[in-house]
Amino acid sequence: MTPEQLSTTVVDVLTALSDEGAITLPDGVPATVTVERPRQKGHGDYATNVALQLAKRAGTNPRALAELVRGRLEAVGGIAAVEIAGPGFLNITVEAGAQGAVAAQVVAAGPAYGASEAFAGERVNLEFVSANPTGPIHIGGVRWAAVGDALGRIFTMTGAEVTREYYFNDHGAQIDRFSRSLRAAANGEPVPEDGYAGQYIDDIAKAVLEQHPDVLDQDPDEALETFRAVGVEMMFAEIKASLHDFGVDFDVYFHEDQLHRSGAVDRAVARLGELGNTYRQDGALWLATEKYGDDKDRVVIKSDGQGAYLSGDLAYYLDKRERGFDRCLIMLGADHHGYVGRMMAMCAAFGDEPGRNLEILIGQMVNLLRDGEPVRMSKRAGTVVTIDDLVGAIGVDAARYALARYTSDSTIDLDLDLWARQSSDNPVFYVQYAHARVSSILRNAADLGLEPASHPELLGHEKEGDLLRALAEFPRVVASAATLREPHRVARYLEDTAGAYHRFYDNCRVLPMGDEEATDLHRARLLLVDATRIVLANGLRLLGVSAPERM
Template sequence: MTPEQLSTTIVDVLTTLSDRGDLTLPEGVPTTVTVERPRQKGHGDYATNVALQLAKKAGTNPRDLATLVQQGLEAADGIAAVEIAGPGFLNITVAAGAQGVVAAQVVDAGAAYGGSDAFAGERINLEFVSANPTGPIHIGGVRWAAVGDALGRIFTATGAQVTREYYFNDHGAQIDRFSRSLLASALGQPAPEDGYGGAYIHEIAAAVVAKEPQVKDLTDAEAQEVFRAEGVEMMFEEIKQSLHDFGVDFDVYFHENNLHRSGAVDRAVARLGELGNTYEKDGAVWLATERFGDDKDRVIIKSDGEGAYLSGDLAYYLDKRERGFDRCLIMLGADHHGYVGRMNAMCAAFGDEPGTNLEILIGQMVNLLRDGQPLRMSKRAGTVVTIDDLVEAIGVDASRYALARFSSDSNIDLDLDLWARQTNDNPVFYVQYAHARVSGILRNAGELGIAWGTDSFDPALLAHEKEGELLRALAELPRVVASAAELREPHRVARYLEDTAGVYHRFYDSCRVLPMGDEEVNDLHRARLVLVAATRTVLANGLGLLGVSAPERM
């Protein structure tokens, strides 16, 4: 019995009490109730505070309501015992057979286990990374690559239609500085004072010259345009390749230049004007963002007729909404924190709801440590640690898991020595080793010719304390995934996997799965093989949501 199934059982009991007239709820019986795993042993398999939540509305005291629910639950299938604790908590023990059924449900669901329809029908545009094409992706962008892709996988698992989008910033001053830096390198000159340095600049400049040898014969202005066109494209292809090697691919690469060339900016400004949210002052067009919670109004069209920086954001947001997205999520670094207020005001100015139609997630800094000391420099980029540096140091799996394992709104220190170890103090190794271990058991069972399956095993045989703990852990995955989607927190999946791996190891230490020596295979062996197979499914599915491999041998 999963927490969701127990919640349904409790709702059924409340409905029966209401129909009989033993319970009066003016607002009606809730459709779900909270069911949690108790923190202390001896308090049953699950606990609920439903009596405390509903007693006041029902005009009774919590313990009296708890007693009514207790009587109803004790008569329900799959419930072994119900105890009332404190002011009205209910501690529920599930019958071994009802609990053991979870193992079969997990195995039968396979790759679909853990998913739900929590976001069914919603179209979500998930924009992340979006690093400027002026250099390799630095460690902050790598964090969003890991977290953003994991969040996309989690949204998909909960029923959403997800589009991963990369905003290709190919318009503005930083591109000018990049192209001037390439030109200076090609001419053997030092990088401009406001330009970009690093070995990658020399590599790309040389590649442009090799492709367009005549570039050195052009005027500086003409040459710069060549370096802009060719160099930006080469840099962006390199960025896309690095992300692909990291396991991250995007559905849409949206070019900022297109907004300005297509008239999208003018359309967005016109729409806001129709809504009465723009005005003219000092020869410029302003967006009245202060009325929507911003600290001041913002210029969107400057007095010279050029679009201000915010104008591109207006056009881009409107474009996403016109493409049919219900939710537009944007992941930004900590240096964009001051950006949130104006973006939410922009969303409201279009008549949309900030936090629903537009949501901005802010990620904090990542610090890399080696030998206990901060690692700050890249051999190739010269100034920042890049995605390729991290992968070279600890590999793709460890990189993705490490970056997705922490709440994105907290700073993290990653000890590269720890994440490179093949030991149990490395969290990703610990979880992957658990998956390899269960895979090995199932492989050995096959070599021994042991037949097992979900249609013939007796779930009531899984009555050992450690089996119960593992079954309850496996039953939690759907709720963990739904919570990770609702709160935008993929790290919940990682921490769950580590806890579940620990529960599995304790089960393995207490419960022998395969027969020893000449011992005959019995139904308990087969039942435990179903439980082991369910564990493999849960670990593989959870790792898959983080974009991390689930090896069968280590």
């Protein structure tokens, strides 16, 4: 019996009590109630605080409502006992047979176990990484690659239609600085004061010269455009290749330059004008964002007729909404924190709902350590640590897992020595080893001609129960990770479940020894092992991490 099934059972009990007039809920019976594993052993298999939540609405006290619910729950098949704790918590103990049935449910669902319809019908646009094509992806962008791609997988698992989008910033001052840096390198000149440095600049400049031997003889503006066009194309090709090797591919690569060439900015400005949210002052066109919570109004079109930085944001957001996306999620680095208020005000100015139609997630810094000392820069990029540096140090699996394992609003200190280690104190190794271990048992069972079978009533050992409850939690964890935008919940869950499996294996023999005859208990435990394999594989897949069968 899973938490979701228990939630449905509690809702059914509340509905029956309401229909009979035993309780009155003015707002009606909730569609779902929270059922969780209790933090302390001895408090049953599951717990719910539904009586505390609904008592006031029902015009009674929590313990009185809990008594009514307990009386009905105890009569439900598969529930062994219900106790009332504290002010009105309900602690539920499930019969071994009902709990053991989880293993068969997991195996029957296979790769679909953990899926739900929580976001069914929602079109979600996930914009992440979006690093400027002026250099290799730095460690902050790599974090968003891991988290963003995992979040996309989790949204898909919960029913959403997901589009991964990369905003290709090929318009503006940073591209000009990049172009001047390439031209300086090609001429053997020092790096411009505000330019980019590193071996990659020299490499790209050399490649431009090979493709266009006469570039230095061109008119200065024409030469600069050549360096811009070729350099940006080469840099972006490298970025895409690095991300692909990291297991991250995008559905849409949206060029900022397209907004300015297509008239999208004019359309966005016109729409905001129609809504009464723009005005002219000092020769410029302003967006009235202060009335939507921003700290001040913002210039959209400057007095010289050129679009301000915000103009591109307006056009891009409107373009996404016109493409039919219900939710637009943007993932930004910590240095963009001050950007959130104006973007949310912009969303409201279009008549949309900030926090729903537009969400902005802020990611904090990542620090790499080796031998306890900070790893400060890449030999190739010159000033930053890049995606290729990280992958070269610990591999794709460890890098993706490590970056997705922490809440994105916290700073990470990644110990490269730890994450490269083949030992149980390396979290990704610990989880992958558990998957390899269950795969080995299943291979050995096949060699013995032993097939898993469902005998849920036999799985009554304490460690079997712990593992079954862990497996039953997986759909709730996935749904929570999607709702809260927190893929790290999946990683932490996998570590807990791997631990539950190792403790089960240490206490419960799965395969017969020597000439011992196989029993239904062996088959039932083998089914539990297979269910564990499925959950570990499904969870690792959501993080974009491999599930090895041998290690």
